[in-house]
Amino acid sequence: xxxxxxxxxxRVTGYGVIDSDGAECFLVRCGVIRSKSSESLAARLCSxxxxxxxxxxxxxxxxxxxxxxxxxxxxxxxxxxxxxRGVSMxxxxxxxxxxxEYSPLEVKSAVTGYGRAEKMQxxxxxxxxxxxxxxxxxxxxxxxxxxxxxxxxxxxxxxSVAAHI
Numbered sequence: 001x002x003x004x005x006x007x008x009x010x011r012v013t014g015y016g017v018i019d020s021d022g023a024e025c026f027l028v029r030c031g032v033i034r035s036k037s038s039e040s041l042a043a044r045l046c047s048x049x050x051x052x053x054x055x056x057x058x059x060x061x062x063x064x065x066x067x068x069x070x071x072x073x074x075x076x077x078x079x080x081x082x083x084x085r086g087v088s089m090x091x092x093x094x095x096x097x098x099x100x101e102y103s104p105l106e107v108k109s110a111v112t113g114y115g116r117a118e119k120m121q122x123x124x125x126x127x128x129x130x131x132x133x134x135x136x137x138x139x140x141x142x143x144x145x146x147x148x149x150x151x152x153x154x155x156x157x158x159x160s161v162a163a164h165i
Contacts, residue, residue: 001152003018003065004056004059004061004064004097005017005065005145005148005150006064006066006088008081008085009081009084009140010044010084011044012033012034012138013033013048013051014031014139014140014144015031015032015055015141016030016136016141016142016145017029017030018148025129025130026131027130027132028059030142030144030145032138032140033047041080045083045084046087048087048088049091052091063099064098065099065151066147067101067104068101069081102154107143107146107147107150110146110153125146126149127142129149
């Protein structure tokens, strides 16, 4: 199974693509899509959509996983983040990928075993789980990989439960 994890941000959107054989996960590629703060929101959304669509076209994932929105005190930031999530999800839907969402608590718990883990802890566990010599940089990329790993673990658990029902 090949999974695309996406960590949405209005300035930096992280992505991570992993393969899983059901037991282990392997890094395919990770990175970030940066948009210029000098550009209009519409132009930034267009470049994020295009970047996600190119990753999907190039790497052919079978599913896309997103971190769900969390509580934000700044309404403007939350709205911008919602727009970024919308165009990112649209890119996945446009490519006929099933889209899954996980809360920050679910992602951190799946990767570190602790739902309130710090970014550095998540980054180090992603490095360990993917057997990488160095931690993936920046945090946006490691967070996206964590979302993809969460999907693999959740999907594996759900299949296991279904097999025993």
